[in-house]
Amino acid sequence: MADPILYATPLFALALGAEGLALRGTRRAFTFRRLGSALGCLAWDQLVNLATLAVFLSAYAAVHQASTSLLRLAHGPVAILLAIVLHDVAYYAFHRASHRVNVLWAVHVVHHQSDHYDFTVSLRQGAVATWVTYLFYLPLALVVPAETFVLVHAAYQIYQFFVHTEMVRRIGPLEWLLASPSHHRVHHGQNAPYVDKNYGGFFIVFDRLLGTFEPESGPVHYGVPGGYARTSPLFANTYLFVRLLAASRRARGFGELLRLWFGPPEGSPLTSAAQAEERRAYRGLGRFALGAGLALALVTVVAGDGLGTGLRIALGIVALAAIEAGSKLVDTGPEG
Secondary structure (H helix, E strand, C coil): CCCHHHHHHHHHHHHHHHHHHHHCCCCCCCCHHHHHHHHHHHHHHHHHCCCHHHHHHHHHHHHHHHCCCCCCCCCCHHHHHHHHHHHHHHHHHHHHHHHHCHHHHHHHHHHHCCCCCCHHHHHCCCHHHHHHHHHHHHHHHHCCCHHHHHHHHHHHHHHHHHHCCCCCCCCHHHHHCECCHHHHHHHCECCCCCCCCCCCCCECHHHHHHCCCCCCCCCCCECCCCCCCCCCHHHHHHHHHHHHHHHHHCCCCHHHHHHHHHCCCCCCHHHHCCCCCCCCCCCHHHHHHHHHHHHHHHHHHHHHHHHCHHHHHHHHHHHHHHHHHHHHHHCCCCCC
16 A cells, blocks of 8 residues: 555645745755755655555554454544544654653654754654554554554644644644644753653643643753754664664663663763764765755655566665765765
8 A cells, every 4th residue: 555645745845845935044944954864864764664554554454354342443534533542642652652762762863853943854754763653553453444544644644744843833722632833842842841741643632631741931942962963864863773782782780781771861871972073074976966865765765666676676775875975975064
């Protein structure tokens, strides 16, 4: 089954372009590095997970078929509404765990690396995070049919794209119910009192009930502890795992190892390690290679099965290599 989110791609592109134009000439204006890094992370996620959705939906349908649950939902508006609520429960569980468990934070951190907050942040998705979220969604198969899950999940992805903006301040009374742009800005904050707040996807209700809600009451400082100033999507997806492995070699005993991998991020090597320094001379070749890699990735993903499996794999490998090589060259230069 094709991922329905692909049909929303033109809408995302238009919104991204409109926001980019609106921010031109301001301190929040898009830069090549920020946009290229976000698109590179998106390309990595899409190319690494070319077959992941199909595999997950096969497993999901099998679980649903084998389920004898009396709670299995039929089709219809009420079933879709219940599926939306259940989806948000599963997403809240994934999202909260991803901020409180080191190994899951290493998976999720890609999405929080930007020190700006705009639609480019929506594009920053961790490649491994896709697999982890599906593990949290799989229990829904006991209740929700696969076709309904696909529609609800696509709606969630579209909604979540549009909450990553500072252009919308408040949405009136709906602020009490929905995970609005304001609430999600709080979630991306690394300053007190915003850390580890507002996990909801569609709704903010579960945050209010479970003590993780915080309203936007002052400036939000975006990004991750220690900062992040790299373009490479490979580095973005792996650097915390490298830190985990390095710290594991120094662990004293199995208990400390367990705390390192499954304990909370604060005070761990994941947040205390210094960021790598950046050199200052950039090359135009980096921009060209990154742009070419992104274009090839787009063709590979959108063309789908029409290219044939072998050709898609080959083009995907070339695209990833070009993105990575271009990113490394861009990383040597100044912001811009």
